[in-house]
Structure formats: C-alpha cells, structure tokens
Amino acid sequence: DGGITQSPKYLFRKEGQNVTLSCEQNLNHDAMYWYRQDPGQGLRLIYYSQIVNDFQKGDIAEGYSVSREKKESFPLTVTSAQKNPTAFYLCASSIHRSQPQHFGDGTRLSIL
Amino acid sequence: LAKTTQPISMDSYEGQEVNITCSHNNIATNDYITWYQQFPSQGPRFIIQGYKTKVTNEVASLFIPADRKSSTLSLPRVSLSDTAVYYCLVVFRDNYGQNFVFGPGTRLSVLP
Numbered sequence: 001d002g003g004i005t006q007s008p009k010y011l012f013r014k015e016g017q018n019v020t021l022s023c024e025q026n027l028n029h030d031a032m033y034w035y036r037q038d039p040g041q042g043l044r045l046i047y048y049s050q051i052v053n054d055f056q057k058g059d060i061a062e063g064y065s066v067s068r069e070k071k072e073s074f075p076l077t078v079t080s081a082q083k084n085p086t087a088f089y090l091c092a093s094s095i096h097r098s099q100p101q102h103f104g105d106g107t108r109l110s111i112l
Numbered sequence: 113l114a115k116t117t118q119p120i121s122m123d124s125y126e127g128q129e130v131n132i133t134c135s136h137n138n139i140a141t142n143d144y145i146t147w148y149q150q151f152p153s154q155g156p157r158f159i160i161q162g163y164k165t166k167v168t169n170e171v172a173s174l175f176i177p178a179d180r181k182s183s184t185l186s187l188p189r190v191s192l193s194d195t196a197v198y199y200c201l202v203v204f205r206d207n208y209g210q211n212f213v214f215g216p217g218t219r220l221s222v223l224p
Contacts, residue, residue: 035214042199058211100146
C-alpha cells in the first residue's frame with residue numbers, strides 16, 4: 001500500500017531533551033511538509049521541502065530542525081529550544097507543491 | 113499578513129446541502145485553493161482543489177469567484193459521517209518565499 005507513515009504514534013519527552021519524529025512516504029512525491037496542530041486549532045506549517053537536500057522554514061520553525069537526505073524521508077527534530085512542544089504533529093507529501101497534500105496519521109508529543 | 117478566516121462551527125441535518133466559506137486576502141496569484149476534512153486524532157483528508165470558477169468531484173463542489181478572495185465548499189446531501197472539521201488551505205507569497213496557510217477550521221455537526 002502506498003502512503004505516508006509517521007512513527008511513533010505517541011511520544012513522550014523529558015524537558016531539555018531533543019526528540020526526532022519519523023516521516024516516510026512511498027508515493028514518490030517530491031514535496032514534503034511538517035505541521036503542528038494544537039487542541040481545537042488549525043494546522044501551522046513548521047517546515048517544508050520541495051526537493052531532496054532543500055527545505056524552507058514555515059511560520060513556526062523556531063525550536064525545530066529537519067533534514068531531507070532521501071526523497072522518501074523527512075524527519076523532524078524537536079529541540080530543547082522549543083519551549084512548548086506538546087502538540088499533534090502531522091507530516092504530509094505531495095507530487096508537487098501545488099498538488100494536494102497527503103497526510104500521515106500524526107504523532108502526539110507530550111512532555112513528562 | 114497572510115490570513116484565512118472560516119466560520120467556527122455549523123450545524124446541519126442529514127440530507128441537506130452545506131456550504132462553508134473561507135476568506136483569504138492576498139492569496140498567491142498562481143496557486144490553488146484546497147479543502148480538507150479531518151476526523152479526531154487523524155490526518156486531514158483531501159476533498160477538492162480548484163483555481164477559479166467551479167470545480168466538482170464525486171463528493172463536493174468548490175466555488176471560487178473571479179477575485180479569488182474567498183472560496184466556498186459545497187457538500188450535497190450530508191450524512192452523519194460527514195461530521196468533522198473542514199479546513200481550507202491556501203498559499204501566500206511574500207518577500208521571504210511562500211507559506212502554506214490552513215484556515216482555522218469549521219466544525220460541522222450533522223444531526224439526524
């Protein structure tokens with residue numbers, strides 16, 4: 001089955017630790033995205049990548065970092081600089097930035 | 113400042129037509145408007161995408177006026193399973209690049 005896989009589904013982090021969220025797609029899509037969703041709110045763009053080895057910051061990139069070394073993978077690291085990391089994180093991909101985005105099922109990050 | 117607005121919530125009865133409008137000032141000239149449906153604890157699912165005038169697929173229609181400052185998602189004959197949050201997604205461009213901006217979401221409740 002083609003799709004986007006985010007792992008893990010639930011993640012707990014101690015304060016001061018970095019944590020990496022995985023996002024893998026086998027749709028052969030060029031573009032990939034990371035969004036953050038807080039309870040009862042819409043999605044906000046953290047980072048996006050139009051092609052391998054390229055990525056741009058979204059509205060709320062501070063405290064986050066990404067890499068795009070392979071077309072299929074776009075991991076997101078939540079660093080200790082992110083002071084309020086508790087949220088639902090969604091990864092998406094699209095054939096091209098102007099085409100519809102396909103989303104994974106998300107990772108819920110909580111702070112212990 | 114890139115901004116989209118949507119009604120926070122709407123109620124409807126089964127079998128009725130529902131229209132949800134998204135307002136978006138300063139939308140990028142060459143980019144599409146896309147609508148998504150989201151159920152709790154899941155990633156958004158693509159519904160429909162359009163650039164201008166009217167687009168129709170098997171589940172919805174999308175109306176976009178000539179000035180493209182708004183768009184209206186039309187769901188014909190809704191059922192209980194259409195109870196969800198609906199988001200518009202538009203692309204804004206500024207001197208720093210492009211940004212993918214989701215609306216705040218409209219919570220649709222379909223009543224029997």
